[in-house]
Every structure is written in C-alpha cells, then in structure tokens.
Amino acid sequence: MSNLSAIASDIANWGGWAHLKLVLPAAGPQGSIFGLAEYLAALALFLVILTTSDYRYRYRLSLTRINLQSAGFWTTAFIGASLLSVDVWFANGMPVPKLLSNAVNLKAALGAVFLALLLRVFYVAVFSPPVFNRYNAKRFFWVHYHLIHEGNAEKLMVVAEELRRSVTRIVGTASKLRRDTPENEVSDEAKFAYNFLLLMGDSRFCRLVVDKVPSLALILFAEFQKYPGVNLPVFQFARNVGREFVTNTSSAYYQEDSGYYSGLLGYDQPVTRTVFGSYHFIEQCAARGASPLEINLEGRLGVVDSWDSQR
Numbered sequence: 467m468s469n470l471s472a473i474a475s476d477i478a479n480w481g482g483w484a485h486l487k488l489v490l491p492a493a494g495p496q497g498s499i500f501g502l503a504e505y506l507a508a509l510a511l512f513l514v515i516l517t518t519s520d521y522r523y524r525y526r527l528s529l530t531r532i533n534l535q536s537a538g539f540w541t542t543a544f545i546g547a548s549l550l551s552v553d554v555w556f557a558n559g560m561p562v563p564k565l566l567s568n569a570v571n572l573k574a575a576l577g578a579v580f581l582a583l584l585l586r587v588f589y590v591a592v593f594s595p596p597v598f599n600r601y602n603a604k605r606f607f608w609v610h611y612h613l614i615h616e617g618n619a620e621k622l623m624v625v626a627e628e629l630r631r632s633v634t635r636i637v638g639t640a641s642k643l644r645r646d647t648p649e650n651e652v653s654d655e656a657k658f659a660y661n662f663l664l665l666m667g668d669s670r671f672c673r674l675v676v677d678k679v680p681s682l683a684l685i686l687f688a689e690f691q692k693y694p695g696v697n698l699p700v701f702q703f704a705r706n707v708g709r710e711f712v713t714n715t716s717s718a719y720y721q722e723d724s725g726y727y728s729g730l731l732g733y734d735q736p737v738t739r740t741v742f743g744s745y746h747f748i749e750q751c752a753a754r755g756a757s758p759l760e761i762n763l764e765g766r767l768g769v770v771d772s773w774d775s776q777r
Contacts, residue, residue, distance in 0.1 A: 499570060499573060499574060499577065500549075500573045500574065500576065500577035500580075501549065501553070501573065502546070502549045502550055502553060505545065505546060505549055505576075505577075505580065506546070508580070509542060509546075512584065516587075520624075521620065521621060521624055522624045522627075522628065523591040523592070525621070525624055525625070525628065526590060526591050526595040526596060526628070527587065527590055527591055528605075528609050529595075529596040529602060529605065529606055529609060530590060530596050530602060530605075531596075531601040531602040531605065533605075534586070534587060534590065538583060538587065541579065541580075541583050542580070542583070545576050545579060545580050548572075548576055549573065549576055552569055552572050552573060552576075556569045595628065595631065597631050597632040597635060598632040598635050598636050598639070598659065598662075599635065599655075600653070600654075600655040603639075603654060603655040603658040603659065604654065604658060606632075606658070606662075607658040607661060607662055607665070610625065610662065610665060611665060613625055614665055614666075614668050614670075614671050615668075617670050619674060622670070622671055622674050623674060623678050623679065625671075626671070626674060626675050626678065626679035626682050627679055627682075629682055630679075630681060630682050630685055633682070633685050633686050633689055634685075634689055635659075636659045636662055636663070637659075637663070637686070637689040637690065637692075637693070637698070638689075639655055639656050639659035640656060640659035640660040640662070640663050640698055640699075641693045641696045641698060642656045643656040643657065643659075643660045644696070644697075645697065660698075660699065663698060663699050663700055663703065664699045664702065666686075666703050667699075667700075667702025667703045667706060668706075669706050672703060672706035672707045672709075672710055673706075673710050673714075675707065675710075676707055676710035676711050676714055676717050676718075677710070677714060677716070677717065680711075680717070680718045680737065683707045683711075683737075683741065684736055684737065684740045684741070686700075686703065687704070687707075687740045687741055687747075688740055690704070690747065691744055691747050694746060694747070694750065697754070700751065701751040701752075701754045701755040701756050701757070702755070702756070704741075704747075704751045704756070704757065704758045705751070705755075705756035705757065705758060705760055707741065707758065708741055708742065708757070708758025708759060708760070708761065709758075709760075709761045709762070711737060711741060711758075712761050713761065717737075718731070718736075718737050719737045719738065719741075722734075722735040722736075722737060722738050741758055742758055742759065
C-alpha cells in the first residue's frame with residue numbers, strides 16, 4: 467500500500483503538470499508566420515499545380531505504400547482546422563495549457579507539418595518514383611489493374627514508360643512462385659508479381675507497348691529469358707507483342723531490315739534478336755500456350771508481303 471502511495475505522490479508532484487496548467491494566451495507579435503490565409507493560398511496553388519501537371523506525377527503518387535492522396539487530404543484538413551481553431555481561441559483570449567500558450571509556435575509547428583507533406587510529395591513525384599516492392603505490391607497491382615482495364619491510351623503510355631524501372635523486380639519476384647511451393651510459404655509479393663505478368667498480356671496494352679514504348683518489351687523479354695526453367699505466365703504477352711511487332715508495319719521491327727537503310731538499329735537488330743531470336747524461349751512459350759511467332763495474318767496482304775520480305 468505504501469508503494470502505491472509513493473507512486474501516486476510521484477505522479478501528483480511530477481513537474482510536467484505545470485506545462486498543462488491552464489493559463490491565458492501569451493501576447494504574440496502582430497501578423498503571423500503561417501496564418502490561415504497563407505495556408506489556403508499555398509494549398510490552392512499546390513492543388514492547381516498537381517491537377518494541371520503531367521499525369522505521370524499523379525501516377526507515381528498513387529503507387530506509394532501509403533495512399534498519399536488520402537493521407538494528404540486528412541493532413542491538410544487537420545492543419546486547416548487547427549489554424550482556424552488557434553486564431554479563434556487566441557483572438558478570444560480563452561485559457562489554454564501553458565505548453566500551447568504561444569500562437570506563433572503552434573502555427574510554426576503546423577507550417578512545418580505542411581512543408582514536410584509538400585516535400586514528401588515532391589520527392590516521390592520527381593526524385594524517387596515508387597517501384598514494385600514487398601511494401602506496395604498489392605497497391606501496385608491494383609492500380610495497374612484498373613488502368614489497364616480502363617484502356618486509356620495516354621495513361622497507358624505513361625504506365626509503359628514507368629514500368630521499365632520495375633520489370634526486373636517483378637519478373638524476379640514472380641520466378642519465386644513455384645508449383646511445388648506450399649501455399650503458406652508463398653509471399654503475397656510473389657503472388658502479385660505473378661499476376662502482374664498475366665495482367666500485361668492485355669492486347670491493348672501490348673499494342674501500345676509495341677507502338678510507343680518498344681523498350682519495355684525488350685527489357686521484359688530479356689528478363690524472361692533469365693529464368694528458362696521457371697514456369698512464368700508470359701506466353702500471352704509474348705504472343706501479343708510478337709504479333710503486334712509483325713502486323714504493325716511502322717513498328718521498330720521493320721526498321722531493322724539492314725544497316726544500309728536503318729543505320730545502327732539495322733546492324734544491332736534489338737527486336738529481332740530479343741523477341742524472335744531465342745529458339746529455346748520461343749519453344750518454351752509454344753509449349754505453354756503460344757509463342758511470339760504464332761501470328762494470324764489473315765486478311766492482311768500488306769503485312770504478309772512485308773513479313774515474307776523480312777524472312
């Protein structure tokens with residue numbers, strides 16, 4: 467009993483209680499380093515920049531582990547409400563805890579939080595775009611699921627360009643998902659990566675990749691061929707991309723006919739070597755469903771002539 471009394475006495479005599487004592491607000495200087503008007507002006511400018519800027523930046527912000535859009539909304543709402551409360555409370559001279567008795571310090575703290583939010587958004591959108599990892603795997607997959615299903619060409623072009631930073635990690639992670647691996651030992655990251663490879667087999671996405679961002683297809687095919695013994699779900703993507711390279715006579719494939727006409731690309735032939743040049747990979751895709759060479763040219767006489775000349 468004496469021990470409890472001693473503990474209660476220590477708590478009651480704790481010096482920190484003095485900072486929570488209600489006092490009248492301290493008289494502050496005229497003006498404010500971060501008032502409600504400045505906050506609303508900065509927030510409005512930030513929203514205008516965010517909504518009128520390239521979709522690429524909003525896309526990057528949507529891929530973070532924490533939804534920055536929701537977090538940003540609630541943070542800015544809290545800051546705005548707090549600034550309004552501080553102005554009203556101190557203007558009326560109502561008592562506040564001694565620790566919070568200086569309006570300038572309170573507004574400076576709220577301004578620091580707002581600045582930290584802006585810097586975080588700027589850092590993610592410009593300097594360090596998110597890539598596929600174990601922390602954002604679920605969000606990464608579902609954001610792309612909706613974008614690819616929507617089929618907006620402008621957005622998909624941004625997606626194709628941005629995915630080049632993540633495909634190495636996606637393919638490598640998906641390769642860890644084996645048939646003989648117990649279900650309870652398979653990570654969610656590997657499951658989402660595996661399904662992401664299936665997602666990229668969408669014909670509209672493959673058509674856009676070949677037409678606008680062929681480098682993504684080359685990176686993916688190079689990564690696929692690093693795992694010859696792994697059953698990756700890539701034949702859909704391989705078939706659709708191979709078909710588009712052949713049927714689209716403006717594709718990069720038709721610029722590789724010879725170095726005499728096409729310069730360095732004609733000598734190097736990246737599409738020919740990477741997409742159509744691996745016999746083992748083509749046979750592997752064919753055994754699992756379809757290969758890049760399984761192309762339906764029915765009703766495309768001009769394409770047939772071009773394909774015959776390429777062969």
